[in-house]
Amino acid sequence: MEDSWHQLSPKTGFIVRLADRLTEQSWQTLSQLYQPVIGPLAAAAFSGLFWLPKRTHLHRHAVLLATLGVDLAHFYAARIRLEATGLLTTTVETTNDLQTFNYTLHAPLAPVDFLKDDLLSVQLLDAVGDDFYQELVNQNKPAAPVKGQDITKTFLDVFQVVGGELKQLPNTITSSRDRLTTAKSTAPEIGTNAADFDLQLLGEILAHSYVDPQSVQAHRQLFLTEHATYGMDEPTMARFIGEATNLATNQFDPEQFKRLIVKQFGQQHRGQLAPTAATSAATSAAPAQAADTTAEAKNNQHLLKAATSKTPTDFLASIKEQTGGFVTNGEQRIVQDLTSRHLFSQGVLNLMIYHVLVDEDRPTLNKNLLDTIANDWSKAAIQTPEQAVVKIQTRKQTTQQAKTRRRNSYRQGTGVTETLPDWAQNPEITKKAASTKLTAKQQADLKARIARFKQRPHGKEES
Numbered sequence: 354m355e356d357s358w359h360q361l362s363p364k365t366g367f368i369v370r371l372a373d374r375l376t377e378q379s380w381q382t383l384s385q386l387y388q389p390v391i392g393p394l395a396a397a398a399f400s401g402l403f404w405l406p407k408r409t410h411l412h413r414h415a416v417l418l419a420t421l422g423v424d425l426a427h428f429y430a431a432r433i434r435l436e437a438t439g440l441l442t443t444t445v446e447t448t449n450d451l452q453t454f455n456y457t458l459h460a461p462l463a464p465v466d467f468l469k470d471d472l473l474s475v476q477l478l479d480a481v482g483d484d485f486y487q488e489l490v491n492q493n494k495p496a497a498p499v500k501g502q503d504i505t506k507t508f509l510d511v512f513q514v515v516g517g518e519l520k521q522l523p524n525t526i527t528s529s530r531d532r533l534t535t536a537k538s539t540a541p542e543i544g545t546n547a548a549d550f551d552l553q554l555l556g557e558i559l560a561h562s563y564v565d566p567q568s569v570q571a572h573r574q575l576f577l578t579e580h581a582t583y584g585m586d587e588p589t590m591a592r593f594i595g596e597a598t599n600l601a602t603n604q605f606d607p608e609q610f611k612r613l614i615v616k617q618f619g620q621q622h623r624g625q626l627a628p629t630a631a632t633s634a635a636t637s638a639a640p641a642q643a644a645d646t647t648a649e650a651k652n653n654q655h656l657l658k659a660a661t662s663k664t665p666t667d668f669l670a671s672i673k674e675q676t677g678g679f680v681t682n683g684e685q686r687i688v689q690d691l692t693s694r695h696l697f698s699q700g701v702l703n704l705m706i707y708h709v710l711v712d713e714d715r716p717t718l719n720k721n722l723l724d725t726i727a728n729d730w731s732k733a734a735i736q737t738p739e740q741a742v743v744k745i746q747t748r749k750q751t752t753q754q755a756k757t758r759r760r761n762s763y764r765q766g767t768g769v770t771e772t773l774p775d776w777a778q779n780p781e782i783t784k785k786a787a788s789t790k791l792t793a794k795q796q797a798d799l800k801a802r803i804a805r806f807k808q809r810p811h812g813k814e815e816s
Contacts, residue, residue, distance in 0.1 A: 361425050363415035366453045369408035372442070373460035382461040383440075386489065389480040390473065391438055395431040397421055399440055402456055411453065426728050430694070437693055438473065464493035471575035471607075475582065478611050479686065490608075550580045551587055558591040564598045568605040575607055579614055582689065584664030593617075657738050660703035665692055668703040669718070672710050684718045691723065696731055700738035705730070708745050 388396040401420050405412065418428060435441035442457040461467070468474050468490060478486045552573060559566055569576075576590055585593075597610035660668065665688045666680075673680050691702055705726055709715050715722070735741050791799070 361414060361429060363413060363418060363425070365414050366411045366451070367414060367417075368411055368453065368455050369402050369405055370455060370457045371403075372457050375403065375458075375460050378463070379460045382464055382467060386464060386467050386473075386477060386493075387438060387440070387461055390476045391434040391440075392431070394421070394423065394427060395434040398428065398431040399435055399458065402441075403458055426724070430724065433694055465495060468493065471572070471578045475575075475578055475611055476689070478615055479689065483612050483615070550577060552576070555587045555590055558587060559594060562591070562595055563600065563603055564595055564605060565603040568598075568603065569594060572605065572607050572610075575610070579611075582692075583614065583666055585614075653742055656704070656707065657700070657742065660707065660738050661700040663699075663703060665699060665702045665706065669706050669710075672707065676710070678716065681717060683720075687718050687720050687723060690720075691727065694727075696727060697735070698737070701730070701735060701741045704738055704741040704745065712745060712749060 383396060383399065398417075398421060401417060402408065405417070405420075414425070414428070418424065421428065421431075423431075432441065432443065436443055440459055440461065442459065444455045444457075446453045446455065462470065462473075467477075477489070481489070555576065556566060559569065576594075579585060579593075580590065593610055593613055594605060596613055597607070598605050659671070663671065666685070669684065669688055670680050688702075688706070691697075691705070697705070705723065706718065708726065709718055709722060713722075730741065730744060733744060735744055
């Protein structure tokens, strides 16, 4: 089953279907709300699939790649973003060892539904910031009701319905309803296991506070989302809920809750880390300088322990704290992007971050470099942190061997053997040629022939 870009091919066929009707509002929502979350390439991929000529016919991926101007790796990254946000459903059929992909496009959510969705609104807030997020909310508020007396008629005011028809619906209606399928919601589903976060414990903590439990019941998905993104435990979550609750009304404000977490997260990873995180980072981020295998194995054990016990955001912050840097907003989005792809486990993602910042000695995470490494590791089927460590060591050894070969080649040099012409290799030939001269008689004959040649009318010498 296809689960990464390298299993695709430009010759692989695909068909496009529409699950919903797209309106002008749909395209505006895609550009205004979805694009900051999924990126411009994913938005272009959605548009490219929709406007593809004869989209219900079989096409090759090469056509779509040429339209978008990207390779398979970048198209796959865009495709899974569309899938994660509910804009695309992908199925695959295999016939005679030939795969055909069915891409079903779903209409974007209405702006109000988008902003009410916890997963999408959190990602949008992280992408655009608090000020612009508020502008988007204000722009997409429902229209205020028009003043005046409402004289609109209801259905029963206009149409007469026999009561018996509603009690016993005609067979034509009931049979046709059975054939209709319920439309699939385009809201994305959270990709984490809720078992690692105890909602019951959170409720017990809130029960001893001034927060109204009923006001937070509808936001369970939001709490799971923030836990999956930032790795917060139940007491920390309860503290943020309390800070986002109005003391006068005891009502929880989910938008204030999101803003507080984003603000706190940015401050935390600019130097306000707990000592335990810094201590663990000192172990995980320190390069293995010991030459013997025992010390190297011990360092690898410490690295694996740190990588598997922290969320990617905390692991990144630990390395930054150890090196004296801070987590940028761009790095936060890069880590969230990697996490949302669900290609690797938490430990593997952390080792990927370690490899870039420590082994490659990069000051910040680079999206293109991480995408390249992610594609390489996906192609190599890296699934566990132990496999990632082996992959990192193999790359380091290969790089070191290449440097050694270049250094040895530079020191030894490669001599160039010059091939001399015959006249330079054999001095006797040169001397013989130099000593050969015309006699006086030969010179006189040559002058006479030249004179006769010039006197001929057509410049031709007599025989």
